[in-house]
Amino acid sequence: MTQRTIVVVSAVLLVALLVSGCAAGGKASTAATPNPDAAPARPRVSGVTAEAFVTPVRQADLAFKAGGRVAEVAVKEGEKVQAGQKLVRLDDSSLQAGVAQAEATLARAQAELANTKAGATPEKIAEAQAGVAKAEAALQEAKSGPTAEAIAVAQSRVNTLRAQLASKQAGPTNEAIEASNSTVLQAAAAVKQAQSDYDRVAGNGEVRVREPAALALQDATLRYEAAKANHQALLNGATPQEVAVLRAQVAEGQSALQQAQAGPTPEKIAQAEAGVESAKAALAQVKAGATKEQIAVGEASVKVAEAGLEQAKTALADAVLAAPFDGTVSNFNLQPGQFVAPASTVITIADLSGWQLETDNLTEIEVVQVTEGQKVKYTVDALPGESFEGKVIRVKPRSEKKAGDVTYTVVIGLDKPDPRLRWGMTTAVQIPNGNPG
Numbered sequence: 001m002t003q004r005t006i007v008v009v010s011a012v013l014l015v016a017l018l019v020s021g022c023a024a025g026g027k028a029s030t031a032a033t034p035n036p037d038a039a040p041a042r043p044r045v046s047g048v049t050a051e052a053f054v055t056p057v058r059q060a061d062l063a064f065k066a067g068g069r070v071a072e073v074a075v076k077e078g079e080k081v082q083a084g085q086k087l088v089r090l091d092d093s094s095l096q097a098g099v100a101q102a103e104a105t106l107a108r109a110q111a112e113l114a115n116t117k118a119g120a121t122p123e124k125i126a127e128a129q130a131g132v133a134k135a136e137a138a139l140q141e142a143k144s145g146p147t148a149e150a151i152a153v154a155q156s157r158v159n160t161l162r163a164q165l166a167s168k169q170a171g172p173t174n175e176a177i178e179a180s181n182s183t184v185l186q187a188a189a190a191v192k193q194a195q196s197d198y199d200r201v202a203g204n205g206e207v208r209v210r211e212p213a214a215l216a217l218q219d220a221t222l223r224y225e226a227a228k229a230n231h232q233a234l235l236n237g238a239t240p241q242e243v244a245v246l247r248a249q250v251a252e253g254q255s256a257l258q259q260a261q262a263g264p265t266p267e268k269i270a271q272a273e274a275g276v277e278s279a280k281a282a283l284a285q286v287k288a289g290a291t292k293e294q295i296a297v298g299e300a301s302v303k304v305a306e307a308g309l310e311q312a313k314t315a316l317a318d319a320v321l322a323a324p325f326d327g328t329v330s331n332f333n334l335q336p337g338q339f340v341a342p343a344s345t346v347i348t349i350a351d352l353s354g355w356q357l358e359t360d361n362l363t364e365i366e367v368v369q370v371t372e373g374q375k376v377k378y379t380v381d382a383l384p385g386e387s388f389e390g391k392v393i394r395v396k397p398r399s400e401k402k403a404g405d406v407t408y409t410v411v412i413g414l415d416k417p418d419p420r421l422r423w424g425m426t427t428a429v430q431i432p433n434g435n436p437g
């Protein structure tokens with residue numbers, strides 16, 4: 001074998017080895033490729049770390065149940081208040097009127113119930129007997145018919161109304177115009193005399209001298225203006241409204257006269273007899289006293305009125321916001337006259353005597369490792385280089401969604417709160433695994 005042949009064979013063998021190696025390597029690489037659908041293994045976390053903020057141990061956001069306009073602002077932001085202290089009051093004038101009306105309604109219902117339970121008093125019996133006597137008199141009058149005197153009175157009234165209507169329609173007579181004009185002239189003369197009397201004492205420094213003259217001038221002027229107005233009305237004649245009123249009165253008078261002239265009718269007698277029967281039934285009921293049903297109705301009316309009064313008082317009380325506990329006013333900027341919407345927070349009260357932490361980003365994966373009583377270490381961004389301790393006191397049951405994550409709030413009590421802490425400061429909390437300490 002020549003040297004050239006040896007070289008060619010060696011090259012072929014080398015290429016074969018390379019191809020074989022690549023094939024073997026390709027198979028190994030394919031076997032080691034991970035499955036992209038498989039979920040990545042989640043490492044176990046030893047304890048959790050979360051961001052938290054400093055909050056008061058107790059706080060309350062206050063709102064009115066019903067909207068309205070602010071009538072009184074009794075505090076200012078930053079002021080310390082005591083439990084029950086008035087903070088803000090809405091305009092409650094209509095609510096006070098509602099309470100007064102409800103009290104009056106209750107008083108009437110109570111009086112009616114007491115009157116019902118009182119039974120047949122001498123006064124009630126006398127009143128009912130008087131009603132019977134009046135009804136019997138009306139029946140007797142219906143049967144006997146009107147007297148000649150009553151007919152004459154009705155006729156006289158019709159004649160008078162007709163004369164007044166005719167006078168209005170005819171317009172004023174010359175004599176009436178002259179008399180009215182004379183009244184105007186006399187009133188003008190009286191004003192002139194009163195003005196002269198006042199001018200003589202106008203410069204006098206004593207009020208007791210000027211005042212009578214001034215009053216006399218004022219009275220004379222008013223009389224003059226009235227006389228002129230009456231004179232002008234006389235010249236203008238009757239208005240359509242005045243004529244219409246007189247015609248209606250004439251028609252009414254004629255109807256009354258016709259009824260008087262017609263005498264007793266079956267309809268009048270029947271109506272009067274029904275009135276007598278009704279009055280006698282009322283007297284019998286008074287003597288018998290109230291029934292159980294009537295008393296029950298009265299008692300029910302009292303209960304309804306009591307409920308109405310309680311509701312009105314509650315609405316009045318709801319117009320005032322009071323401090324639910326001792327604390328400090330915060331998040332507050334109201335002015336009298338400002339309108340507030342119902343259920344909208346208008347003031348916050350916080351107990352700043354102590355602090356706690358509330359986490360902001362503890363996920364659902366992490367919260368399962370947290371239990372009440374666990375020891376906690378935390379640092380405060382505003383106090384670098386220092387570390388503090390606390391304890392988990394509550395895990396709020398309801399989650400929130402923040403930046404696409406489901407988070408839970410954990411409340412942490414502080415062992416020795418630093419006096420430099422302030423509301424809203426940012427902290428980093430470490431909650432190690434382990435049983436509560």
